[in-house]
Amino acid sequence: xxxxxLGRSQKWPPAxxxxxxxxxxxxxxxxxxxxxxxxxxxxxxxxxxxxxxxxEKGYLGGGNxxxxxxxxxxxxxxxxxxxxFDRSLQLYEGLSKELNxxxxxxxxxxxxxxxxxxxxxxxxxxxxxxxxNNIDSEIMTPEQIRELMPLxxxxxxxxxRGGFIQRRGGIARHDAVAWAYARAASQHGVDxxxxxxxxxxxxxxxxxxxxxxxxxxxxxxxxSIAVAGHTGVLAKMAGFRVPVTSMALQAMVSxxxxxxxxxxxxxxxxxxxxxxxxxxxxxxxxxxxxxxSYAQRGGIPLLEETVASVLELFPAxxxxxxxxxxxxxxxxxxxTTPIMGKTPVEKLYISGGWGTGGYKAIPAxxxxxxxxxxxxxxxxxxxxFGLDRFQSGALIDEGAASGVAH
Ligand SMILES: Cc1cc2nc3c(=O)[nH]c(=O)nc-3n(C[C@H](O)[C@H](O)[C@H](O)COP(=O)(O)OP(=O)(O)OC[C@H]3O[C@@H](n4cnc5c(N)ncnc54)[C@H](O)[C@@H]3O)c2cc1C
Numbered sequence: 001x002x003x004x005x006l007g008r009s010q011k012w013p014p015a016x017x018x019x020x021x022x023x024x025x026x027x028x029x030x031x032x033x034x035x036x037x038x039x040x041x042x043x044x045x046x047x048x049x050x051x052x053x054x055x056e057k058g059y060l061g062g063g064n065x066x067x068x069x070x071x072x073x074x075x076x077x078x079x080x081x082x083x084x085f086d087r088s089l090q091l092y093e094g095l096s097k098e099l100n101x102x103x104x105x106x107x108x109x110x111x112x113x114x115x116x117x118x119x120x121x122x123x124x125x126x127x128x129x130x131x132x133n134n135i136d137s138e139i140m141t142p143e144q145i146r147e148l149m150p151l152x153x154x155x156x157x158x159x160x161r162g163g164f165i166q167r168r169g170g171i172a173r174h175d176a177v178a179w180a181y182a183r184a185a186s187q188h189g190v191d192x193x194x195x196x197x198x199x200x201x202x203x204x205x206x207x208x209x210x211x212x213x214x215x216x217x218x219x220x221x222x223x224s225i226a227v228a229g230h231t232g233v234l235a236k237m238a239g240f241r242v243p244v245t246s247m248a249l250q251a252m253v254s255x256x257x258x259x260x261x262x263x264x265x266x267x268x269x270x271x272x273x274x275x276x277x278x279x280x281x282x283x284x285x286x287x288x289x290x291x292x293s294y295a296q297r298g299g300i301p302l303l304e305e306t307v308a309s310v311l312e313l314f315p316a317x318x319x320x321x322x323x324x325x326x327x328x329x330x331x332x333x334x335x336t337t338p339i340m341g342k343t344p345v346e347k348l349y350i351s352g353g354w355g356t357g358g359y360k361a362i363p364a365x366x367x368x369x370x371x372x373x374x375x376x377x378x379x380x381x382x383x384x385f386g387l388d389r390f391q392s393g394a395l396i397d398e399g400a401a402s403g404v405a406h
Contacts, residue, residue: 015179015182015183015186016060016179016182016183016185016186016192017186017191017192018192018193018194019053019191019192019193020193020215021053021055021191021193021196021213021215021216021218022053022191022218023218023219024218024219024220025051025052025053025191025218025219025220025221026049026050026051026052026220026221026222027040027043027049027051027052027053027220027221027222027223027224027373028052028053028055028210028211028218028220028222028223028224029052029053029054029055029223029224029226030055030198030211030223030224030225030226030227030234031054031055031056031063031225031226031227031228031230032054032055032056032060032061032178032182032192032194033061033063033064033065033178033226033227033228034061034065034174034177034178034181034358034359034362034365034366035065035226035228035351035354035358035361035362035365035366035369036054036056036224036226036227036351037054037060037178037181037182037185037192037366038181038362038363038365038366038367038369039224039226039351039365039366039369039370039373040052040054040181040185040190040192040366040370041181041184041185041188041190041366041370042366042367042369042370042371043370043373043374044185044188044189044190045184045188046367046370046371046374047370047371047374049373049374050188050189050190051189052185052189052190052191053190053191053192053193053218053220054185054190054191054192054193055193055196055197055198055211055213055218056192056193056194056195056196057195057196057197057198057214058194058195059194059195060178060179060182060192060194061174061175061178061179061182063227063228063229063328064228064229064328064329064330064354064358064359065174065177065178065228065359065362066174066175066178067174067251067326067327067328068174068251068328068359069171069251069273069275069283069284069285070171070172070173070174070275070277070283070359071110071169071170071171071264071273071275071357071359071360072088072089072092072105072169072170072171072172072359072360073085073089073110073166073168073169073170073360074086074088074089074135074166074168074169074360075110075112075126075127075130075135075137075164075166075169076130076398077126077129077130077398077400078396078397078398079133080381080383080384080385080396081337081396081398082130082133082135083133083381084361084364084368084381084382084385085360085361085364086133086134086135087363087364087367087381088360088361088362088363088364088365089168089169089360091363091364091367092105092172092360092363093105093107093168095172095177095180095363096180099180099181099183099184100180100184101176101179101180101183101184102173102176103172103173103176103177103180104171104172104173104176104278105170105171105172106170106171106172106278107167107168107169107170108170108171108262108263108264108275109148109165109166109167109168109169109170109263109264110165110166110169110170110263110264110265110266111140111145111148111149111163111164111165111263111264111265111266112163112164112165112266112267112268113145113160113162113163113265113266113267113268113269113313114160114161114162114163114164114269115158115159115160115161115267115269115270116158116161116269117161119161119268119269120161120162122400123139123162123163123164124139124164126164126400127139127164130166135166135168136166136167136168137164137165137166138164138165138167139162139163139164140162140163140164140165141162142154142160142161142162145160145162145163148165148263149261149262149263149265151260151261151314151316151317152265152313152314153312153313153314153315156312156313157312158269158270165263169264170264171264171275171277173278174359177359177362181362181366193215195214195215196213196214196215197213197214198211198212198213198234198237199212199213199214199237200212200237201223201234201237201238201345201348202217202219203238203239203345203348206344206345206346207345207346207347208220208222208223208238208345208346208347208348210223211223221347222347222348222349222373223347223348223349224348224349224350224351224369224373225238225348225349225350225351225352226351226352226369227352228328228329228330228331228352228354228358229246229294229328229329229330229331230246230294230329230331231244231331231339231350231352231353232244232246232331235343235350238343238345238348239344239345240343240344240345242331242339242350242352242353242387243333243334243390244331244332244333244339244352244353245292245331245332246292246293246294246329246330246331246332247288247289247290247291247292247293247329247330247332248288248289248293248295248296248297248298248299248327248328248329248330249285249287249288249289249298249327249328249329249330249356250285250286250289250297250298250299250302250303250306250325250326250327251283251284251285251325251326251327252283252284252285252303252306252307252322252323252324252325252326253277253281253282253283253284253322253323253324254281254282254284254317254320254321254322254323255281255320255321255322255323256279256280256281257276257280257282257320258280259276259280260276260316261274261275261276261282261314262276263275265313267309267313268400270309270312270313271286271287271305271306271309272284272285272286272306272309272310272313273285273286274310274313274314274317281323282310282317282320284306284307284310285306286302286305286306286309287302287305287306288330288332288356289302289327290302293329294329296326296327296328296329297326297327298325298326298327303325307322330354330355330356331352331353331354331355332353332355332356333353333355334390334395335389335395335396335397335398335399336355336357336397336398336399337353337384337385337395337396337397337398338351338352338353338354338355338358338361338365338385339351339352339353339385339386339387340352340365340368340369340372340378340382340385340386341372341378341382341383341385341386341387342372342376342377342378342386342387343387344387347376349369349372349373350387351365351369364381367379368381368382369382384396
């Protein structure tokens with residue numbers, strides 16, 4: 001550190017190797033977002049498979065991993081989701097140490113608001129279900145909420161009747177998560193190839209054999225797709241369909257101010273959430289645009305609605321200016337549970353349908369997909385998340401837990 005500081009930070013070694021594609025890999029992963037990179041890392045670390053390429057059409061972490069609002073939590077409703085997302089939170093808790101990279105985890109708590117007695121009843125049931133799954137969750141009265149965040153307006157248009165908090169929830173720096181996995185994967189010998197778009201998936205006798213890319217053909221024993229908002233596009237290349245709706249989800253930040261909000265707060269009813277980043281900016285998110293789109297920008301009406309909702313909760317924020325607004329494409333499944341595991345094409349695997357909430361799932365997503373690819377069978381934690389549930393009808397409806405976009 002001292003050496004680099006004296007050298008004006010000019011000679012830091014690159015965090016990962018920028019590789020050129022080889023002709024063949026044991027595993028090719030499409031998409032260098034958090035999920036693709038974490039999968040590569042755990043494949044190398046846990047399963048000893050190191051001849052891996054991660055192909056990225058743009059720049060590493062430039063998809064939804066670098067565009068999200070950084071919220072992590074595990075307060076889901078159904079046991080399958082709880083087990084999976086809590087594993088992810090546990091991995092987040094040790095991630096800085098595991099990857100020797102500060103991911104700036106801040107377990108400041110995440111508070112979900114109820115705006116009516118009826119909603120509070122629903123939230124009680126939800127909080128109890130979470131506790132039955134052995135995950136922390138506490139009901140809060142309006143007075144406790146006021147104490148936690150003095151700036152909140154409890155008597156807003158839909159007055160706040162209470163809420164529940166997961167204290168282990170919070171935020172972690174998204175770029176750091178992508179860079180940390182990239183560096184660790186690269187140290188294990190994984191080739192990370194940016195500016196390399198996959199344009200076709202080759203298959204023979206129902207089995208994936210390689211990919212066509214903007215940098216030429218690459219053959220592979222196994223291929224995994226982790227492309228967030230483009231899952232349908234890649235599935236189409238392989239000849240099958242996925243039940244997802246692709247929409248733009250936007251977020252925005254205000255100018256920075258001194259610390260004034262040290263909890264993530266969200267309202268499912270007025271459909272907005274806000275937290276304060278370490279830089280002091282208020283990070284604001286809301287719902288996805290209500291029409292399908294691959295345009296990576298959010299619509300103005302939704303932006304206005306989201307800001308109006310946040311100002312209803314925190315009128316004092318009206319004095320701040322918005323600094324930036326952006327969007328990412330999210331693939332939402334009918335039950336808002338991800339699609340993970342095997343596909344109708346042999347040796348082709350999928351991690352998608354993350355909708356508005358796959359950032360918190362990156363560590364467990366990578367770990368379980370690595371197992372699934374290495375063993376050619378779904379990891380026990382994701383057995384229920386397969387594509388086949390849309391045929392069997394065994395859906396895992398997390399509409400309430402992941403309905404608000406984060
Ligand atoms: C505004 C916003 C806020 C969000 N907030 C939260 C939040 O607070 N908490 C949370 O848990 N989740 C949140 N999410 C969701 C979360 O960001 C995603 O679910 C998660 O990042 C998905 O990670 P990924 O690695 O699957 O996808 P990505 O990070 O999008 O990576 C996929 C990569 O695949 C690449 N790719 C696509 N097609 C090809 C191709 N043909 N060839 C090669 N590469 C290709 C893309 O360029 C991209 O880099 C939010 C999303 C958005 C947009």
